[in-house]
Amino acid sequence: MPDAFSGRKDLAPAQGVAATPFRRRLYVQLEPAAWPKRGLSPVNVGVFVVIIVTSILAIVETEPDVEVGRETLFNIMEWIIGAVFTVEYLARAWTAKENPKYGPGWRGLFRYMTSPVAIVDLISIVASFVTTAGLQPYLLRAVRLSRILRLAKLGRMSNAMSYLIEAMVARRYELLFSLFVSLTFMVFSASLLYLVEGPAQPDKFGSIPRAMWWATAALTTIGYGDTYPITPLGRIFAAMSAIGGIGLVAMPTGIMAAAFSEAVQKHSQDLVKAAGGEDKSAPIADE
Template sequence: MRPEDRKDPTAAFPDGPPPAPGEHRTDPPSRRARIHQILEQPSRTDRLSWAVELGLIALVLANVIGVALETEPALHAEYRWEFFLFDALSVGIFTVEYALRLWVSPEGNPRKPPWRARLRYARTPMALVDLVAILPFYLALVFPLNLQALRVLRLFRVYKLARYSPALAVLMSVIREEAASLAAAFSILAILLVFAATGAYFVERAAQPENFGSIPEAMWWAIVTLTTVGYGDVTPVTAAGRIFGAFVTVLGVGVAALPAGILASGLADHLRRRRDHLRIQFRLALEDGKMDLTEGRAIERLRGELGISHDIARAIYDEVLLKRRRDGEVVCPRCGHRIRRAEPAE
């Protein structure tokens, strides 16, 4: 492959490759489609969408810092008005963002009527996060609610970063894929929790009625012991209680680690499948021996959607290219005819 074919095609044509002879450009996207592209399909090659994404990320981070600083009584008393103005400005921007995302949602689901597409989007997790991020401000203006609790609810705005973080998106995908396994693991943990609390209740209720007077009261000790946290605020004092507590601790070492093991295994498998998908696209693009600008732009877009770094993508590309060379296939640069390299004579 020539060096010029390995350049990033997105840098040369930010608006797409030039049309082929006889080919006409399609009409520019509508206003709604353009806003949908900016908000839902940001790209570093699109300066406006990239600026909007960075601005929203900075605003979310500033809101989290502001909520944390506002809990300091001295700062809140001195800068109460500034905190309110910043919160009002942030809510205004987030409200416009939420309204625009709701308005352009039919672009992502064109087969459904607009009202149904908007209703479906409004029920998505990220749309609910956007709503929770602005709802406390408006509730405080209408109803006499606890302002301290509403200020804490503003911390939910940090979850808006999940839309811009590939790592959080991957984690959410893994949780959805492993939902059945996680539910089974938590079910086993719940059963053992009841078992441990019941056993501790029977062996320790006479010696410590204030801590083990009932099964619900013993559940605090059970969950702390099963998770091997061991705060030490409640401990068995009888010989039978200590023996039972040791058994529960050993049992909890394996059982409490089940959800973490499922997530770790699912995460590794998910990342492997993402890289395999990118590897397949590289192989398809290199079938003719080179990668043109259109193929490069498509793969770069896919790389961003999959959350794969440039270094890993380059390593996958080099791996595919090296494998093609090892296979001994030579492609004529003029006609594209494939020639199998002759085996060396022994």
């Protein structure tokens, strides 16, 4: 019977690792890329549900009307959640040597423990066992924010996240260029409004840094309404800046959409090749 790694060299156990059957099966359950079927494994489905429930709990806990009088209940629930995530963390650390990305031995374990996803996991676990009673307000907010970071754990369960990161890396120069153009246009717009609107509203446009707040809100099409030009010439320049901002906002969106589509198509073709099939989307050569 073929295992979860058949035909997938990138998912084979790391060299030098004597894989035990249980550890290998557990790795397949925990690692989404190793799961041979569509969707998530049963274990990751359970982790997904726990993450969503605990994130909702952490958000609700920030409401004083809900938390007051129920501090003990919330703490007990957090301890239970922390125990669940501790078991998950230890299981992922134990099976990390099965992942060729980390490698065998203690070095592989160290690579996993210092990876961003493992650090986020560890922070959320520590936050679960911190009692919020008696904490200073800023520490209380920091602990609650750490608990909401559990949502970041969902990124490892979706191939779309890896595709998005791959798309951003592939188009990093185009994205940096669009960012440079946007910042240049923003500074230029703020400078114009400083020139024509500054005398009329020195508190809002009396300097280029002050005018930058208006430029940021205008070019991102947010328009808070707290700062706006009142002179005819200032309104003309503001209208021109707002129209230009629409195109600048759309530029990185188009770049990311094209790159993301290319990444998805590339991985789909790789999966077809790994399965030994043919990509039906490819053009058929003339006989």
